Amino acid sequence: MAKREEWSSRQGFILATIGSAVGLGNIWRFSYVTGENGGAAFLLAYLFFVAIVGLPIVIAELAIGRRGQGDATSAFISIAPRSGWAAPGLIGVAASFLVLTFYAVISGWALKYFAGAGTGVLWQAASADAGGYFQRFVANPGEPIIWQATVLAVTMLVVVGGVQRGIERLNRILMPALALIMAGLAVYSLLQAGSSKGVAFLFTPRWELLLRPDIYLAAMGQAFFSLGVGMAVFITYGSYLPKSFRLPTMAIMIIAGDILIAILAGLLIFPAVFAHGLDPKAGAELVFITLPQIFLAMPAGKIVGTIFFGLLVAAAVTSMVSLLEVPVAYLMHRFGLRRWPATVWTGAIAFLLGLPSAMSYGLLKNIKWRDHQILDNVDYVVSNFFLPTGAIMIALFVGWRWNRPDAIAQANLGDGITANLWIWSLRVGAPVLMAVVLARSFFA
Ligand code: PFF
DSSP: OOOOOOOSOHHHHHHHHHHHHSSHIIIIIHHHHHHHTTSHHHHHHHHHHIIIIIHHHHHHHHHHHHHHOSSTTHHHHHHSTTSSTTHHHHHHHHHHHHHHHHHHHHHHHHHHHHHHHHHSHHHHHHHHHHHHHHHHHHHSSSHHHHHHHHHHHHHHHHHHTOIIIIIIHHHHHHHHHHHHHHHHHHHHHHTSTTTHHHHHHHHSOOGGGGGOHHHHHHHHHHHHHHHTTTTTHHHHHHTTOOTTSOHHHHHHHHHHHHHHHHHHHHHHHHHHHHHTTOOTTOGGGIIIIIHHHHHHHSTTHHHHHHHHHHHHHHHHHHHHHHHHHHHHHHHHHHHOOOHHHHHHHHHHHHHHHHHHHHTTTTTTTTOOBTTBOHHHHHHHHIIIIIHHHHHHHHHHIIIIISOHHHHHHHTTOTTSHHHHHHHHIIIIIHHHHHHHHHHHHHHO
């Protein structure tokens, strides 16, 4: 058997995993959900969930992955053979595949905006009517599909390249560039007259908002999506980890990176939104309709805007790569497919299944459920049902089913208070919190 692929260095692994965590979720989704939920209070709730639920589960997923040395289901099967425990791994494979279907569509929008910003088409159109430009684009029967296919093709190329040559190399370049340029853009945005209102929006909580239950729901959903918890990504990436890497340190760095980029995105977007008297509650269109207007009004805004959309594409692609890698690793390991056919098949099917999402604001715009179009509903179902279900099962599996000494040793936790905290948050704390989210989605 060929030697199993491994990350070439700790740094490569961390960057690739941060590349998976940091994506549209940190920029597009974080900014509009934070805007809709009142800013700083939401940010606090989100940080709480990332740290309290996210951290133990990220460590758990990495430990399961490294123990299994295979695909998303391997460790479950070897620890608890023939007991049905492979289910969380399978849910992860399905969830990451489903996310990929609609994620590719939005990444396609980002690519279209990047191309439009670079060629100047976007600026011309946005100065007349930014909203109309976006609406016309998503309503077009063919165009979103072309962009969706393009981003998927790029992602497939990287994944065919494999762990070191593809995934690791891409992230090694893009992730540091992303952090640096985002920081630069945030400083630029902060220097604008009137930006302080945006800073206050992001950092001065209106405490009364914390009394609203829907803030927690949104914060938890955002934390899950943004980290990519429950989708078997960390299990799959963890399977390529050598024994010598210490998981808690890795997990903390991944989480810190994810939070850092989200906050930088907030510092870039909100000061600019307020400086230009725009509405932070613009919803999912904040990045695509509100931001181009802001860039137009900024000195050198066209350059800044082009860089921004370029970064958005980069962040999206590194996440798509991880989403695609999960089902690809599964097919390779379970069914003995080689990397490239596994990638081509998965990518092609993800494209086809993503078509309804790509057409959901055009030809299929009248197909609605909960008063939302198809794409939003796929996001809703996956984020609210698949993700928490997968994550609860992972937590319970590690907490109750995996024998404790092995789990703790695999997670590099020693046997002190930290190990106890970890085990108990997996046994009780995290599952209970997540069950509340699930229950709330059912009964809302
Ligand atoms: N975490 C990514 C983001 O914030 O955009 C999205 C994502 C990547 C979700 C990988 C799930 C995943 F498995």
